[in-house]
Amino acid sequence: MYRGTRLGTIRAYWLGVVVCMGGFLFGYDSGIVGGVLTLESFRNDFGYGESESTKTSSFAVSLQQLGAFVACFFVWPITHRLGRRKSLMISSTVFCIGVTIQTCDTGSLSAFYVSRVIAGLGLGSATVVVPMFSSEMAPKELRGQIGCFFQLFFTLGIFTSYWVDYGVSQNYPSSVSKQWQIPIGLQLLPAGLLGFGTLTLKESVRWYVNRGEYEKAWESLKWIRASEGPEVHEEMQEIRVGVEIEIKEKEGFTFRELLLKPNLKRLVTAFLVFLAQQATGATAFAYYSPQYFQLLVGKSGTRALLLSGIFGAVKVIACATFVFFLADRVGRRITLVLGACGMAAVQIITAAIVQTKPPSSADNPQVTSSGIATVAMIYLFVMIYNFSWGALPWPYVSEIFPTRIREPGVGVGVASQWLFNFVFTLATPYMIKSMGWGTFLFWGLANVVIAAYAWGFLKETKGLTLEEITAQMDGREDMLHRKMGEGEVEDGGVWSGRRGSHDFTTKGAANGKTSVSGV
Numbered sequence: 001m002y003r004g005t006r007l008g009t010i011r012a013y014w015l016g017v018v019v020c021m022g023g024f025l026f027g028y029d030s031g032i033v034g035g036v037l038t039l040e041s042f043r044n045d046f047g048y049g050e051s052e053s054t055k056t057s058s059f060a061v062s063l064q065q066l067g068a069f070v071a072c073f074f075v076w077p078i079t080h081r082l083g084r085r086k087s088l089m090i091s092s093t094v095f096c097i098g099v100t101i102q103t104c105d106t107g108s109l110s111a112f113y114v115s116r117v118i119a120g121l122g123l124g125s126a127t128v129v130v131p132m133f134s135s136e137m138a139p140k141e142l143r144g145q146i147g148c149f150f151q152l153f154f155t156l157g158i159f160t161s162y163w164v165d166y167g168v169s170q171n172y173p174s175s176v177s178k179q180w181q182i183p184i185g186l187q188l189l190p191a192g193l194l195g196f197g198t199l200t201l202k203e204s205v206r207w208y209v210n211r212g213e214y215e216k217a218w219e220s221l222k223w224i225r226a227s228e229g230p231e232v233h234e235e236m237q238e239i240r241v242g243v244e245i246e247i248k249e250k251e252g253f254t255f256r257e258l259l260l261k262p263n264l265k266r267l268v269t270a271f272l273v274f275l276a277q278q279a280t281g282a283t284a285f286a287y288y289s290p291q292y293f294q295l296l297v298g299k300s301g302t303r304a305l306l307l308s309g310i311f312g313a314v315k316v317i318a319c320a321t322f323v324f325f326l327a328d329r330v331g332r333r334i335t336l337v338l339g340a341c342g343m344a345a346v347q348i349i350t351a352a353i354v355q356t357k358p359p360s361s362a363d364n365p366q367v368t369s370s371g372i373a374t375v376a377m378i379y380l381f382v383m384i385y386n387f388s389w390g391a392l393p394w395p396y397v398s399e400i401f402p403t404r405i406r407e408p409g410v411g412v413g414v415a416s417q418w419l420f421n422f423v424f425t426l427a428t429p430y431m432i433k434s435m436g437w438g439t440f441l442f443w444g445l446a447n448v449v450i451a452a453y454a455w456g457f458l459k460e461t462k463g464l465t466l467e468e469i470t471a472q473m474d475g476r477e478d479m480l481h482r483k484m485g486e487g488e489v490e491d492g493g494v495w496s497g498r499r500g501s502h503d504f505t506t507k508g509a510a511n512g513k514t515s516v517s518g519v
Helices: 006-019 021-036 040-046 050-082 084-103 109-137 140-147 149-171 178-185 188-200 205-210 214-225 230-249 255-259 261-279 282-287 289-297 303-325 332-356 369-386 393-399 403-435 438-457 466-474 477-485
Strands: 494-499 502-508 514-518
Touching: 006 021, 006 109, 006 140, 006 149, 006 188, 006 214, 021 050, 021 084, 021 109, 021 149, 021 178, 021 188, 021 282, 021 289, 021 303, 040 178, 050 084, 050 109, 050 403, 084 109, 084 178, 084 188, 109 140, 109 149, 109 205, 109 393, 109 403, 140 149, 140 393, 149 178, 149 303, 205 214, 205 230, 205 403, 214 230, 230 403, 230 466, 255 261, 255 403, 261 282, 261 393, 261 403, 261 438, 261 466, 282 289, 282 369, 282 403, 289 303, 289 369, 289 403, 303 369, 332 369, 332 438, 393 403, 403 438
Parallel strands: none
Antiparallel strands: 494 502, 502 514
């Protein structure tokens, strides 16, 4: 249980809310585009027919993922140089440019595709910075919960998008361009909240420490914890010692450093964790839920959009329950293992039902009992996903990297997420069209492999500080504790250090308060 100040708790949660608007953007875009592509008004304005719908859906969704994938490799030098706050502002601006072009009725699919790539650059860079910023600032007792805010806001974004799609389909005729422009244009609102919201935050403590700006680091830590007490002094000391150990051991970063055995192991883990998240099938379902529900209950009317809206509500409830009641009470590893097993069972059962009891046709719009059963299975699937692989990969990957390589490390992990997001969203329309029920079987078998991987290779990080996780993965837990016990805390409770031209001194007074001086 976190025992910090009430104001510190509020500030930690506020930081999570602001930065995880990037997750809302991700979710809203994931949900909105699949529904928009089914609207007759969009097809009319961009001049393509039913025969081209599979290709258009595939390109419109996957090209944004391609832009996001590319952004992952450009953003980490930017955030290393400019910091987390400025990087998020830049990401928000780029995303808004792309959305503005998308909203204009150009009548050109090529222009729409280009704007999707531009928006993807902004979205992808935000998804790299958000988990990094969150993990570096949140108290260790709340880090898992606040890290899971990303997935919670992702589900809120999806929920909102599904009902916006359903609302415009019911209230605007297909002859009016506003039917598709409203859902697309509304993306500007959360993007603006992300950009302007970062103005209310302080820069990352660990980013400052890594640059040797100790006074600014201390001010940032005091602000986010809303305290100058001994426990905050101890946390500052641990951060400083952890970063200093990394700097002394690996002076002068080069890309070859990423290939050292401990770092390479981290990179592979981050890559595979996000590959596994995409291979569950949940993200592809988020993008194409109307099309999936058509496999289950037929193509009659707006039934698939309505079921998608309910699907979004189930995601939000499940994710909120996990984030607020379970995120920091259960182990990361066992949750990921059990989650994959549960999703595998549900998807395989769904495949069996759809194969033996196909859905009703458009000529016979009645929903069969088997259709109801499969919809219930999918709702159960998304609940399990949001209790495990939906929420946990984001905090887990941001936790396993030391400060020195956190930018490129998280960048590689999130790049993996976007790469396989691109692959699966590009392939999903063709899978639905050609495989039918086999699509569910494919995801089920993939989840069996994911469960085996999580059981055999992932480590537990719950309840550990970032410095403790780094020491554990490097096999040097004793070094960290010894460093903190030797010489760094001098007689009278004085801790001091020097890096470059910066002096940082924290003095413990008799009344238990601390003060900092820096030059």
